[in-house]
Amino acid sequence: MNRADLQTMAQREQEKQGKYRCRLLCCASTPCLSSGGAAVQQALEDAIKEQDANAEVAVVSTGCMGPCSRGPVVTVQIQGENDVYYENVTPEAARQIVADHALNGQPVQEKLLPSDLPFFAKQTKVVLSNSGLIDPERLEDYVARGGYLALAYALREMSPEDVCTEISKSGLRGRGGAGYPSGLKWDLVRKAPDDKKYVVANGDEGDPGAYMDRTLMESDPHRVLEGMAIAGYAVGADQGFIYVRGEYPVAAKRLERAIRAAERRGLLGSRVLDSSFSFRIDIRIGAGAFVCGEETALMASIMGRRGQPVPRPPYPAQSGLWGHPTLINNVETFGNIVPIIEHGADWYAAIGTEKSKGTKIFALAGKVENTGLIEVPMGITLREIVFDIGGGIPDGREFKAAQTGGPSGGCIPAQFLDTKVDYESLKALGSIMGSGGLIVMDDQSCMPDVAKFFMEFCMDESCGKCVPCRVGTVQMYRILQRITDGSATRQDLQNLEELCTMVRETSLCGLGQSAPNPVMSTLRYFREEYEDHINRRTCEAGVCEMTEVPVLELVEELPRRIRAAAIRNQ
Amino acid sequence: MQPPRPRTQREVVPAEHPSGDPRFALIDRTLKRFRFQQDALIEVLHTAQEAFGFLEEDLLLYVARQLKLPPSWVYGVATFYHFFSLKPQGEHNCIVCMGTACYVRRAAEIVAALQDAYGIEAGHTTPDGKFSLNTARCLGSCGLAPVLIVDGEVLGRETPESTLAAVNAAVAGMSPARVAVTSNGAEEEVDLP
Numbered sequence: 001m002n003r004a005d006l007q008t009m010a011q012r013e014q015e016k017q018g019k020y021r022c023r024l025l026c027c028a029s030t031p032c033l034s035s036g037g038a039a040v041q042q043a044l045e046d047a048i049k050e051q052d053a054n055a056e057v058a059v060v061s062t063g064c065m066g067p068c069s070r071g072p073v074v075t076v077q078i079q080g081e082n083d084v085y086y087e088n089v090t091p092e093a094a095r096q097i098v099a100d101h102a103l104n105g106q107p108v109q110e111k112l113l114p115s116d117l118p119f120f121a122k123q124t125k126v127v128l129s130n131s132g133l134i135d136p137e138r139l140e141d142y143v144a145r146g147g148y149l150a151l152a153y154a155l156r157e158m159s160p161e162d163v164c165t166e167i168s169k170s171g172l173r174g175r176g177g178a179g180y181p182s183g184l185k186w187d188l189v190r191k192a193p194d195d196k197k198y199v200v201a202n203g204d205e206g207d208p209g210a211y212m213d214r215t216l217m218e219s220d221p222h223r224v225l226e227g228m229a230i231a232g233y234a235v236g237a238d239q240g241f242i243y244v245r246g247e248y249p250v251a252a253k254r255l256e257r258a259i260r261a262a263e264r265r266g267l268l269g270s271r272v273l274d275s276s277f278s279f280r281i282d283i284r285i286g287a288g289a290f291v292c293g294e295e296t297a298l299m300a301s302i303m304g305r306r307g308q309p310v311p312r313p314p315y316p317a318q319s320g321l322w323g324h325p326t327l328i329n330n331v332e333t334f335g336n337i338v339p340i341i342e343h344g345a346d347w348y349a350a351i352g353t354e355k356s357k358g359t360k361i362f363a364l365a366g367k368v369e370n371t372g373l374i375e376v377p378m379g380i381t382l383r384e385i386v387f388d389i390g391g392g393i394p395d396g397r398e399f400k401a402a403q404t405g406g407p408s409g410g411c412i413p414a415q416f417l418d419t420k421v422d423y424e425s426l427k428a429l430g431s432i433m434g435s436g437g438l439i440v441m442d443d444q445s446c447m448p449d450v451a452k453f454f455m456e457f458c459m460d461e462s463c464g465k466c467v468p469c470r471v472g473t474v475q476m477y478r479i480l481q482r483i484t485d486g487s488a489t490r491q492d493l494q495n496l497e498e499l500c501t502m503v504r505e506t507s508l509c510g511l512g513q514s515a516p517n518p519v520m521s522t523l524r525y526f527r528e529e530y531e532d533h534i535n536r537r538t539c540e541a542g543v544c545e546m547t548e549v550p551v552l553e554l555v556e557e558l559p560r561r562i563r564a565a566a567i568r569n570q
Numbered sequence: 571m572q573p574p575r576p577r578t579q580r581e582v583v584p585a586e587h588p589s590g591d592p593r594f595a596l597i598d599r600t601l602k603r604f605r606f607q608q609d610a611l612i613e614v615l616h617t618a619q620e621a622f623g624f625l626e627e628d629l630l631l632y633v634a635r636q637l638k639l640p641p642s643w644v645y646g647v648a649t650f651y652h653f654f655s656l657k658p659q660g661e662h663n664c665i666v667c668m669g670t671a672c673y674v675r676r677a678a679e680i681v682a683a684l685q686d687a688y689g690i691e692a693g694h695t696t697p698d699g700k701f702s703l704n705t706a707r708c709l710g711s712c713g714l715a716p717v718l719i720v721d722g723e724v725l726g727r728e729t730p731e732s733t734l735a736a737v738n739a740a741v742a743g744m745s746p747a748r749v750a751v752t753s754n755g756a757e758e759e760v761d762l763p
Contacts, residue, residue, distance in 0.1 A: 008611075030711050031711045031714050031726070033724070034711060034714060034717075034723075034724035034725065034726050035726060040699065059726065067715065068711070068712075068713030069676070069713045069714070071713075141733045188610050202600075205710070206699060206707065207708070207709055208669030208670045208671075208672075208708035209669050209670035209671045209708060210710075211708075211710035211712060211714050212706070213713070214710045224757065243597045246616075246651075246653045247707070247708070247709060249709065283617055284612070284613070285612070285613070286651075286653075287612055287615070287616065287651030287652070287653035287654060288651050288652035288653035288707070289650065289652065290707065301612065302609075303609045304607075304608060304609040304610055304612050304613075305611075305613035305647065306645070306646055306647055306650040307650065307651070308650075341676065363712055365670070365674075365712035365713060365715060366670070366671050366675070366712075366715075367674060367675075371671070371712065371713040371715075373713075383722075395659050403670060406670065437670065439670045439671055439674055439712075441674055442727075453670070453673050454670075455693035459709075463650075469691065523587075
């Protein structure tokens with residue numbers, strides 16, 4: 001297939017879609033499916049068949065549309081009209097939508113999701129621009145929306161150096177969390193002298209509370225593949241790996257299909273789009289280890305070994321997979337490549353703040369009205385995300401903190417709600433951008449308990465290679481456990497702070513270095529809660545049970561307990 | 571680096587598994603697809619776990635032999651990753667998500683309720699092999715927190731009570747004899763181990 005064939009294919013598909021007066025888009029991603037999306041789609045199809053409207057109404061199962069807490073979501077696309085969204089659709093409502101809206105143009109009012117909802121209005125869809133509009137299992141759908149044209153353009157009009165310059169100019173930074181400038185990384189790999197190079201997409205989204213990568217891989221797999229192919233061309237690699245978390249079987253299946261479809265059409269594999277560039281992509285399924293999100297550990301895992309990190313340098317850009325230069329980027333970073341090539345670096349650089357360009361996908365969850373997947377321009381304030389897009393805290397409760405960056409991030413308290421969200425300002429607050437989980441907590445969350453939750457996570461996930469992380473996380477967890485059960489002393493708090501610094505400064509990889517972050521940020525903003533737990537043995541949020549006492553007070557406590565037990569037994 | 575081990579018949583004839591278990595053919599197919607590359611160890615273990623449900627020692631030795639890797643290496647990889655299980659799983663299982671969003675929405679109470687009801691810790695199976703309780707890092711459906719998977723079906727916005735009802739129904743519902751006896755109120759009538 002060459003560029004002309006690609007355009008013919010797009011045209012043919014557009015014509016085919018244009019034949020339908022109305023298209024019903026039914027979300028088929030995991031959250032909607034688990035709230036009954038499959039039955040809704042079946043009902044839509046049945047209703048269309050009953051009404052004998054197969055020729056004018058089509059049902060398409062798409063990827064995620066965003067408002068996951070309101071699922072199943074259905075979008076009605078009528079030619080020449082704005083898209084209309086329906087929430088919490090039931091099979092009965094689906095039949096009504098077909099009868100009233102699709103055939104007679106009368107929207108069904110009860111389930112209507114207002115189109116001026118801030119949830120949609122405040123978002124800027126760049127990476128997710130296809131998500132929720134195309135069938136992720138069909139290559140034609142993606143091509144009809146201009147898919148693979150960016151790759152064709154890059155192969156024909158740009159040299160590999162041009163591509164790297166373009167990415168540098170766009171100001172794109174790694175979306176995995178650390179925010180390393182992508183263009184710089186690409187250029188390093190491009191310049192590395194080796195005839196075998198690799199491109200790796202990191203889809204091992206281990207942060208609890210984050211599902212951006214999964215949604216991107218499930219909703220628009222071809223965009224990731226196209227981004228990887230452009231990267232392969234830019235750095236001179238002919239083999240790519242996409243590392244998918246073992247917990248995401250649907251994403252792996254869709255990627256697998258997408259790769260096969262693209263290879264069949266000559267969009268991947270040997271001689272891509274009739275050029276001299278060849279690029280194969282293989283999938284590697286992870287097996288459940290958080291540390292594999294770290295790039296050196298991820299490479300070890302791709303090579304079939306235990307996912308234990310190795311010290312850097314050498315960086316993967318010099319010596320990565322099997323000793324060859326390797327470009328590792330997050331799946332979301334690769335999702336940004338197509339729009340940059342398509343619209344140009346200047347267009348992309350116009351979005352966002354001075355140092356953080358473009359958009360960021362967040363998985364908004366926790367105690368907010370509208371949970372779901374959102375894509376916002378960098379520089380938006382937390383308040384806009386939580387209160388406008390998220391719709392505020394349910395049950396009239398009070399906002400307490402927003403947790404970003406998962407176990408490597410921190411909690412941001414209410415006084416910083418007006419901070420702009422970008423790499424630098426989040427770091428200044430003691431948190432990180434991370435991969436994009438954003439968990440909102442209300443006054444029912446106890447901060448030492450939150451810190452304990454993350455520390456338990458890091459303790460379990462520590463790979464055990466370096467001592468500070470392996471032993472330090474266990475000790476910190478024990479101290480936090482004492483704080484939350486009431487048996488901690490002031491000395492414990494001091495030890496905890498010392499341990500935080502020690503683990504941060506001396507651990508081998510990012511997991512250990514950032515493991516103390518949740519503790520440090522909660523200590524910084526919610527110190528009085530820790531002190532209440534220790535001095536007054538109370539937990540204001542009512543989460544911790546505080547049944548223990550400090551060791552030194554056991555002498556007085558024990559007789560009391562014996563008496564209490566005796567009374568209970570009588 | 572490889573300790574000498576007594577040779578068994580299986581090791582002499584690696585092409586076809588002498589036990590005649592057709593599931594070994596699945597592993598062999600994956601092995602061939604990756605041309606017996608040692609780097610494919612994780613893929614092979616994935617296939618093995620899918621075919622057998624869990625990785626018993628024999629299976630690990632078989633994989634080690636086929637890939638010409640030291641058994642300690644294979645064992646190390648199999649135990650490093652959470653996904654691989656070296657113990658048999660129960661007939662029915664429930665995976666409770668312990669991600670941050672689910673934690674904020676009190677998933678721990680659900681786990682506690684299930685632990686109490688079935689008398690097992692998370693990550694274990696009841697002695698009769700009927701039910702396994704597992705926890706997951708994050709199932710990536712945070713919008714529906716707390717989330718859990720009962721026998722492959724994703725359930726969202728659960729409470730301890732609704733979970734217990736769903737799990738009891740799954741454990742009971744799958745065995746037709748039990749359902750026939752307790753057709754009205756299968757949930758309550760299940761005798762818990």
